[in-house]
Amino acid sequence: xxxxxxxxxxxxxxxxxxxxxxxxxxxxxxxxxxxxxxxxxxxxxxxxxxxxxxxxxxxxxxxxxxxxxxxxxxxxxxxxxxxxxxxxxxxxxxxxxxxxxxxxxxxxxxxxxxxxxxxxxxxxxxxxxxxxxxxxxxxxxxxxxxxxxxxxxxxxxxxxxxxxxxxxxxxxxxxxxxxxxxxxxxxxxxxxxxxxxxxxxxxxxxxxxxxxxxxxxxxxxxxxxxxxxxxxxxxxxxxxxxxxxxxxxxxxxxxxxxxxxxxxxxxxxxxxxxxxxxxxxxxxxxxxxxxxxxxxxxxxxxxxxxxxxxxxxxxxxxxxxxxxxxxxxxxxxxxxxxxxxxxxxxxxxxxxxxxxxxxxxxxxxxxxxxxxxxxxxxxxxxxxxxxxxxxxxxxxxxxxxxxxxxxxxx
Ligand SMILES: Cc1ncc(COP(=O)(O)O)c(C=O)c1O
Numbered sequence: 001x002x003x004x005x006x007x008x009x010x011x012x013x014x015x016x017x018x019x020x021x022x023x024x025x026x027x028x029x030x031x032x033x034x035x036x037x038x039x040x041x042x043x044x045x046x047x048x049x050x051x052x053x054x055x056x057x058x059x060x061x062x063x064x065x066x067x068x069x070x071x072x073x074x075x076x077x078x079x080x081x082x083x084x085x086x087x088x089x090x091x092x093x094x095x096x097x098x099x100x101x102x103x104x105x106x107x108x109x110x111x112x113x114x115x116x117x118x119x120x121x122x123x124x125x126x127x128x129x130x131x132x133x134x135x136x137x138x139x140x141x142x143x144x145x146x147x148x149x150x151x152x153x154x155x156x157x158x159x160x161x162x163x164x165x166x167x168x169x170x171x172x173x174x175x176x177x178x179x180x181x182x183x184x185x186x187x188x189x190x191x192x193x194x195x196x197x198x199x200x201x202x203x204x205x206x207x208x209x210x211x212x213x214x215x216x217x218x219x220x221x222x223x224x225x226x227x228x229x230x231x232x233x234x235x236x237x238x239x240x241x242x243x244x245x246x247x248x249x250x251x252x253x254x255x256x257x258x259x260x261x262x263x264x265x266x267x268x269x270x271x272x273x274x275x276x277x278x279x280x281x282x283x284x285x286x287x288x289x290x291x292x293x294x295x296x297x298x299x300x301x302x303x304x305x306x307x308x309x310x311x312x313x314x315x316x317x318x319x320x321x322x323x324x325x326x327x328x329x330x331x332x333x334x335x336x337x338x339x340x341x342x343x344x345x346x347x348x349x350x351x352x353x354x355x356x357x358x359x360x361x362x363x364x365x366x367x368x369x370x371x372x373x374x375x376x377x378x379x380x381x382x383x384x385x386x387x388x389x390x391x392x393x394x395x396x397x398x399x400x401x402x403x404x405x406x407x408x409x410x
Contacts, residue, residue: 012128013148037361043392045379046363048189050254050305050335052382057255057291058301064294065287074287080277082110082262086289089296090247090262097221098245099235102264109273110292112284114219114248114261119145120280121215121244121263122181124272126151130180133171136369137164137338139185139217143369146183154179157371160340163329164191166199172206181213182206186233187220187333190368190377194228194332204236207243214243219261220334222252222302223309228332234264241266249292251334252302258288309335312380312389319393320378323400335381338365342374345405351376357399360392 007015024033038044044052057065068074081087087104094100094108102108111117118141126132128150134142136155146153156174158164171182182203187194195203207214216233224230234243245264250256263273277283295301313331321328325343341350351364354376365375378396383389 011150013150016147017144034361037355041359042355043360043383043388043395045382045392046361046377047382048251048334048336048379049256049382050251050309051384054384058295058298060298060301061255061291061294065291068290069287074285074290076286077283078110078286078289080281080283081274082108082284083286083289083293086110086260086293086296087262089293090264093296093299094264097230098218098232098264100232100240100245100264106267107264107270109263109265109270109277109281110284110289111261111263111281113250113259114217114246115141116281117246117261117263118215118217119148120273121246121265122146122183123149123280124269124276125181125213125215127180129178131176131178132181132183133174133179134183134369135166135171135185135188137188137190137365137372137375138183138369139189140367142183142185142217146181151180152178155369155371158188158191158193160327160329164188164193166195166203168199168202168206171203175206175210175212179210179212181215183215183217184233185217185219187218187224187230189220189334190336190338190363190365190372190375192329192331192333192336192338194224194230197229197231200231200233201236204233204239208238212242214239215246216243217246219246219248220251221247223306223335224333225306225310225313226332241268244269249295252305253295253299254305255291255295258285258291260284260288260292308386309381311386313337315386315389316378316380316393319390319397320400323397325405326400336377336379339376339378340374341376341400343405344400344403347372347374347376350400350403353403354396354399357402358392358395360396362396 087108090108091102091104094102126149130151132146133154143153234245248261316337328339347365363377365372
């Protein structure tokens with residue numbers, strides 16, 4: 001069978017995907033390209049992986065996991081929907097943090113990380129041709145996932161001048177008879193925006209009025225600064241029945257390697273997700289679920305991570321916002337910053353320039369949507385310690401100050 005022949009058998013949605021075997025793929029999370037940079041002593045500031053490459057599991061989590069390993073309990077599957085104990089801990093967090101009262105036996109499903117949960121949540125709604133509105137810039141998967149499912153991604157721009165808050169007029173204008181879903185990352189990656197209550201209330205009214213579904217990815221909900229109000233859209237009037245909320249232990253808890261995420265949804269939605277769970281997700285790793293239970297029961301360590309990320313965002317702002325031609329807002333959440341370099345040049349060229357001139361690999365804004373053209377995402381939270389972060393950020397600033405723009409770009 002020819003290779004072309006097998007390609008023609010691939011489902012339409014997946015035809016556009018490339019994994020780096022036959023062509024250079026520059027996405028940080030695909031292929032060997034990014035990993036190869038680390039071998040050359042390039043500082044990686046493009047992984048959304050807290051404190052990478054440090055290896056820290058909070059002591060209390062370690063102790064529980066070691067004990068459970070000694071007893072042999074991680075040998076076996078949990079239920080495909082996840083361990084009840086973990087679902088109970090998730091329900092408690094929903095109650096204390098998300099303004100949501102959920103039944104751990106009906107409204108929670110544990111997934112192997114939130115990426116797979118995000119895709120699973122969307123897959124039960126999207127028919128070929130369905131349109132999905134995605135604020136732009138946004139998490140790259142949000143642009144690809146609808147298309148993998150045969151749907152159509154409709155980007156709706158977020159503007160720096162309005163602090164990247166949702167533009168509900170533009171959102172409403174983008175709605176057609178084919179619109180099925182709005183896909184929101186809140187807080188938003190890469191802009192770090194924590195969407196304001198009034199914006200989310202307007203969004204909720206729009207979702208209800210046009211009879212849409214909201215899928216909201218809250219992977220960064222644990223890292224929010226300046227006491228900003230964090231509202232879970234599912235808690236707003238009329239939204240519980242039509243929202244799937246996705247969370248993770250990867251970011252705020254720094255347990256990305258555990259691969260534990262979870263979905264929260266109403267009985268009607270969850271009945272479908274429970275029904276197909278064994279087919280789609282199997283079950284999440286038992287040992288990792290045990291660790292996640294301990295982390296949710298002892299969340300104090302998150303506060304110390306928050307303090308480090310708070311320090312680093314201020315550091316990034318102080319060092320990078322002073323570079324002529326760079327403009328940025330103070331990050332509102334997470335452990336990265338989003339900088340506008342359009343006055344200096346093309347963001348892909350600049351990303352490649354920084355690898356050579358600063359020996360730092362950052363993310364090209366273009367992978368976060370059309371609005372990311374001219375931007376870089378720089379992850380200050382993925383380095384071992386603050387000294388490394390200062391050093392890498394100063395190398396970036398020095399290199400950008402020396403950069404000679406080849407042409408103006410806007
Ligand atoms: C916004 C957002 N959602 C989801 C994920 C996936 O995280 P995980 O699968 O580790 O839970 C990421 C990872 O970078 C992310 O940035």
